[in-house]
Amino acid sequence: MKLLPPSMRWRLSAAIAVVSALVATALSLLVRTEFAQTQLTDARQLQDQRIQLVVREYALTGQAALGSELDSPTIPPELLSAVRGGNRATYLQRTPEGSWIWAAAETSGKVLSLRSPYSDRDEALSRLDRVLLIGSVAVVVLSSVLGVLLVSRLSRRLRLAAGAARRVADGDMTARVRDVIRDRPRDEAAELAQAIDGMADALQERLIAEQRVTADIAHELRTPVTGLVGAAELLPPSRPAELVQDRVRVLRVLVEDILEVARLDTATERAELSELALGEFVRRRVAGVAPEAVVSVLEERSARTDPRRLERVLVNLLVNASKHGKPPIHVTVDGLSVNVRDHGPGFSEELLRDGPSRFRTGSSDRGTGHGLGLTIAVAQVKVLGGTLTFANAEDGGALVTLELPDTPT
Known part of the structure; x- marks a missing residue:
């Protein structure tokens, strides 16, 4: 089975769908990355403020407040190494059991640490992912439908123009693109239609001039050729007379053929069935x-x-x-x-x-x-x-x- 090449309509529609999908994906990734980064920054700032309160409370009372722990054995090693030397730091820990946001600070040789769950923020990010997915699919579908409609309109106009051009090529010199394309916005397709119509007008003028010249010549030759045929018939029988009569008959047939071609060129002949x-x-x-x-x-x-x-x-x-x-x-x-x-x-x-x-x-x-x-x-x-x-x-x-x-x- 021979496969037909895809039309311009489907190629352009597919290109619009692909571009829409790429743009929607890129925007979705950008939004997700920015949202996740904003969430993490907010969580780190909140946890840092809380650890500062814990440090001040510990300096006043010597007690770990707000659920903090002193020298906790579960503190991540990365966070522990970051706070050594009297520093303060935050850390996001992801485990199979869940995600946690840590904050820790070293004071008086001890490490105060505070841990809060981060799962609620992950759930918010998951909800955003679903919203972005649905929105991206909707954008791709909508842009594809609009693309198909716009490209179909352009494709229809080009098909009509091609049909009119084929009619001109088949000999219908009255066919014009402007007559078959009703809606003609000012675009490249309209310029193409105008160029085709201009070419058809120029071709029609040349053909009409050629047909007129051919018909005029044949008509002008018909009368003298008819007289020449009659004169040749009056020649006395001889070999030269036979040659003249033969050539005159050929000339007469040629003139009649040219007249017939001229009539057929006018495209006004009708069959009697x-x-x-x-x-x-x-x-x-x-x-x-x-x-x-x-x-x-x-x-x-x-x-x-x-x-x-x-x-x-x-x-x-x-x-x-x-x-x-x-x-x-x-x-x-x-x-x-x-x-x-x-x-x-x-x-x-x-x-x-x-x-x-x-x-x-x-x-x-x-x-x-x-x-x-x-x-x-x-x-x-x-x-x-x-x-x-x-x-x-x-x-x-x-x-x-x-x-x-x-x-x-």
Whole structure:
């Protein structure tokens, strides 16, 4: 099973959650450390004040007061060594039985010591730990939810922008990011949307200018070419006349193809749909264009499509296979799929990568031409709502697959 890479939304959400957890942990540790240090400082100060009272009371009465002991055998060695020489000190002792805060002072060669329980302060610290834990979890959850909401909004805007950009790439020059993103705060995503729209506007202007020039040239050429065809037919029979007539016919076909490309570029063409038996339709059309081609119908299905445009696609594919490939040519109909295969050198890597391009055949091995046949076929299939894919067969030859939709658009 192929795992999909995580989207930006989940990566950013995870980053926000991790940062929130780190910040909450750091703050909790800081608060706990400061609280514990404050507790210990307060306990030491209180115990030091008490031992001072004990020392003064002992100096006056000679008695150990406030529960203190004189030369106690249980005094910690660390505290005992600290008070030698007439000093006063405090000490926190932790044992399996509990925690104690000690204070001791040396007077007249004797050591007065005072011990008080520290467990209540440990319990307060434990309660603080629970509060900090609950608070940290709440902060992480809340920040994660807010992060997901904010990142989801940004991700949604970027997905909409990407969808609009893909529509432009697919030929829909009316698609704009500003039309699909309603809420547009001034941020990097808005700048990206503005840049994409600017690029699409500039591209549309250039395409319109190119289409206009192409259509104008073709229209201007159509009239003189029509007259040239008529004049060529009037030439007396001879070899030069045949050559002129052949070249004039090629020129006429080229002009008609350019006009058709110009019409398809406007994206205003609409299919006139009707029901037909696809296998039988293909068999009849192939017999009229390429009688030597072998037609196989694996599954006969009824297709709702435009017969005129479908015939145009089949003719262009068969002419391309006959002109640039090698026999035998096989045409296979399987349901709504039509495969056209020849046994020539196959398509070039450039055509397989970028698709057909007008006025470029892509490979000298497949002969010469204007590159308009496959370009027109791709555009006509797009009008039909289908797809046209190009590949090279494993054992050699070019393979074109036409897929018609179940529900035409």
